[in-house]
Amino acid sequence: MLKQVEGSISTAEAIGLCRPEVICAYPITPQTHIVEGLGRMVRSGELKNCEFINVESEFGALSACIGSSAAGARTYTATSSQGLLFMAEAVYNASGMGLPIVMTLGTRAIGAPINIWNDHSDAMSMRDAGWMQLFAETNQESVDLHIQAFRLAEAVSMPVMVCVDGFILTHAVERVDVPAQAEVDAFLPPYDPVQVVDPREPISIGAMVGPDAFTEVKYLQNYKQNLALKLIPDLASDFKKRFGRDSGGLLRTYRTEDAEMVVVAMGSVNGTIKDTIDEMRADGFSIGLVTLVSYRPFPTEELRNALKGRKHVVVVDKSFAIGMGGQLAADVDHALRNVDGAPHALSCIAGLGGRPITRASLRELFRKARKEPWEGMLFLDLNQKVVATEIEHMGSMRRSGPIAENLLRRLSVTPAAE
Amino acid sequence: MNDAVKELEPTQKLKFYQKGTFTVGNRLVSDSDRTVQASLDRSNAITCGHRACQGCGEALGARYAVDAAMRATNGNLIVVNATGCLEVFTTPYPETAWQVAWVHSLFGNAAAVATGVAAAMRVKGRKEVRVFAQGGDGGTTDIGFGCLSGMFERNDDVLYVCYDNEGYMNTGVQRSSATPPAARTATTDVVGAEPGNVFGTGKSLPKIAMAHGIPYVATATVADLHDLERKVTKAMSIHGARYIHVHVPCPLGWGAASHDTIRLARLAVESGFFPVFEAEHGVVTGSRKIRHRIPVAEYLKPQKRFAHLFKGGEDPRVARLQEIADRNIAEYDLLAHEGNV
Structure with missing residues (x-):
């Protein structure tokens, strides 16, 4: 049914349609509206046969999910930012145990400095944790990806993190088509676990594994992600057949057919990039876009096929590994290595801590990529003056003080408009 | 055992009259009073070979x-x-000693995992299935404390049993918040001005559990396994969050002889150093009385972790440990009165 609705609410409704049996979450901005919505649905009886557990922390939330999933229940949780870090130990544990938990990540920056706004630092912090990570571009895709995520997770018995841009999507009111229960039921069969703790068939789960088998257990985790690489496109095409929409898949391309320059990005920023591409195309600039949906597993081959033969590749990362560079850029570079004549991926870091990514800035970025390509990271809309002043200040005295507060003071004295 | 087999069993005239002792497997007590372990039908949840x-x-x-x-x-x-x-x-891969549905996740989350298992059983209509969480004192009083308090506070239908050996024995005997004062551990070594663990630190988890107002809290020791079984059985007859704190001597970590495990547990009780009691909804309902009161030094002496207290005359800190035992005796009414032995 088409409706004008906040992203968190339509996502909550989609999760409800997946008939979760245990939902367990701890409040953290901007994920809160999703679990509030689900809590209401469970209490009102709208969502039947479901336990909603309020817990004392994100660590407790995912731990309870581990218990319920191991006991054979379809299990859901949601978190953001610091919350994901607080549950980090359980994040690795859930994937190591092969539990098909689905978690929404309302993507958000990580402190310090404390910042509640959107970027992808949280998702990237767990990119090696063994979870599959799918990035939604719109609230419609958030709805669709969650429905696909339960089927994907349960098919390979591995957890899935659906990454939805905090605020930009979670708090945006958009037109969303929320499917009917019968449609979702036809797409998503009841959960049939591959392992379950049950007194009727007592087994041990979570044994200590030494050097004799640890490598093999980890190898099989990777094997499952490789299975998912094949399964994700199948799920997307089955989804399209039933629901009539292109949603999910490993990646999507936009106006790439003849594009000399191709941009690679994940999440909601793709909308802005598409608008920018349309404008630049109208000016005769040959540019297209690859929207990466599945970050883990990483579709190396599909990406390589989409990028080879291009003159320029620009990767827009909404996070970066401090001391190294953009994570997505590094992975794109990895996909392009050993490809004859492959372009070098130009790395742009944008939208950190909620900074808006504007069409004007992107236009300038893509023009610069063609005219004067750069090495290393380019920070979009970096306030060079403030940074230079602080670097000078730090060099001028030992007790130069806290950087964040120094910058804020300087910005308040010198308005950004200057 | 079926009757046909029973008839073939030779009968033995009992020579020792042990009724009323702590001895397990006492054949003089009635069937219903016998330990679970005395039955051939016992589950043997932890099988041999661990x-x-x-x-x-x-x-x-x-x-x-x-x-x-x-x-x-x-x-x-x-x-x-x-x-x-x-x-x-119990679970060195690929072996397991558990003959029961068993799951391990992390060090600090057993109570939360148990909450999730209980929720799954509820939603699946498996009312008959109950959840039993367990951990050592480190996993309970320290790193697992947040999850445990959450489970208590929500009154989830879980029995949590803490086996308290008063330190991190698995990692090489480090101090936990359950380590008694003066005890030597790898991180409270017997050096410096105040050797061993510091006085005035630590916490009583049974009391904290009681403060949550949960339906049942009890302490027990391996010196009285009948009592432990009775308390577990009672706990399983109750729904909601329940907590049992079991004092379990550790020969390795305490520097004690392997054959002294049960004796040490008994001395801990008889000295008043470890109070054995039960509480319901935050109120103490009864305590196990001391039969032959002993000074706390008798409990400390067989343990190398307290050896520094007895080198060259008695250390004044023994008296401070005695004060702890005396306070327990007063607080939990541990001395036998007429008729309540």
């Missing part, structure tokens, strides 16, 4: 506690285990 140290109090306590819970639930039990000695010595 890798616990000789004289491990935790292995003993866990076997009696889990088997009692198995009997109380007709085997409809799921055990959630925190990381620690018990988890490591």
Whole structure:
């Protein structure tokens, strides 16, 4: 049914349609509206046969999910930012145990400095944790990806993190088509676990594994992600057949057919990039876009096929590994290595801590990529003056003080408009 | 055992009259009073072949506690285990000593995992299946404390049993918040102005559990396994969050002889150093009385972790430890009065 609705609410409704049996979450901005919505649905009886557990922390939330999933229940949780870090130990544990938990990540920056706004630092912090990570571009895709995520997770018995841009999507009111229960039921069969703790068939789960088998257990985790690489496109095409929409898949391309320059990005920023591409195309600039949906597993081959033969590749990362560079850029570079004549991926870091990514800035970025390509990271809309002043200040005295507060003071004295 | 087999069994004239002692397997007591372990039908949840140290109090306590819970639930039990000695010595891959549905996730989350298991059973309509979480004192009083308090506060239908050997024995005997004052551990070495663990630190988890107002809290020791079984059985007859704190001597960590495990547990009780009591909804309902009161020094002396207190005359800190025992005796009314032995 088409409706004008906040992203968190339509996502909550989609999760409800997946008939979760245990939902367990701890409040953290901007994920809160999703679990509030689900809590209401469970209490009102709208969502039947479901336990909603309020817990004392994100660590407790995912731990309870581990218990319920191991006991054979379809299990859901949601978190953001610091919350994901607080549950980090359980994040690795859930994937190591092969539990098909689905978690929404309302993507958000990580402190310090404390910042509640959107970027992808949280998702990237767990990119090696063994979870599959799918990035939604719109609230419609958030709805669709969650429905696909339960089927994907349960098919390979591995957890899935659906990454939805905090605020930009979670708090945006958009037109969303929320499917009917019968449609979702036809797409998503009841959960049939591959392992379950049950007194009727007592087994041990979570044994200590030494050097004799640890490598093999980890190898099989990777094997499952490789299975998912094949399964994700199948799920997307089955989804399209039933629901009539292109949603999910490993990646999507936009106006790439003849594009000399191709941009690679994940999440909601793709909308802005598409608008920018349309404008630049109208000016005769040959540019297209690859929207990466599945970050883990990483579709190396599909990406390589989409990028080879291009003159320029620009990767827009909404996070970066401090001391190294953009994570997505590094992975794109990895996909392009050993490809004859492959372009070098130009790395742009944008939208950190909620900074808006504007069409004007992107236009300038893509023009610069063609005219004067750069090495290393380019920070979009970096306030060079403030940074230079602080670097000078730090060099001028030992007790130069806290950087964040120094910058804020300087910005308040010198308005950004200057 | 069926009757045909019973008839073939030779009968033995009993020579020792042990009724009323702590001895397990006492054949003079009635069937219903006998230990779970005396029955051939026992679940044997932790089977032999595990890798616990000789004289491990935790292995003993866990076997009696889990088997009692198995009997109380007709085997409809799921055990959630925190990381620690018990988890490591029972499940060296690819072996497992557990003959019960058993799951281990992390060090600090057993109570939360148990909450999730209980929720799954509820939503699936498996009312008969009960959840039993267990961990050592480190996984309970320290790193697992947040999850445990959350489970208590929500009054989730979980029995949590802590096997308290008063330190991180699995990692090489470090101090936990359950380590008694003056005790030597690897991180409270017997050097400096105040050798051993510092006085005035630590916490009483049974009291904290009581403060949550949960339906049942009890303490027990491996010196009285009947009492432990009774408490587990009672706990399984109640729904909601329940907590049992079991004192389990650790020969390795305490520097004690393997054959002294049960004796040490008894001395802890008889000195008043470890109070054995029960509480319901935050109120103490009864305590196990001391039979032959002994000075706390008798409990401390067989343990090398307290040896520094007895080198060259008695250390004044022994008196401070005695004060702790005396306070327990007063607080939990541990001395036998007329008629309440």
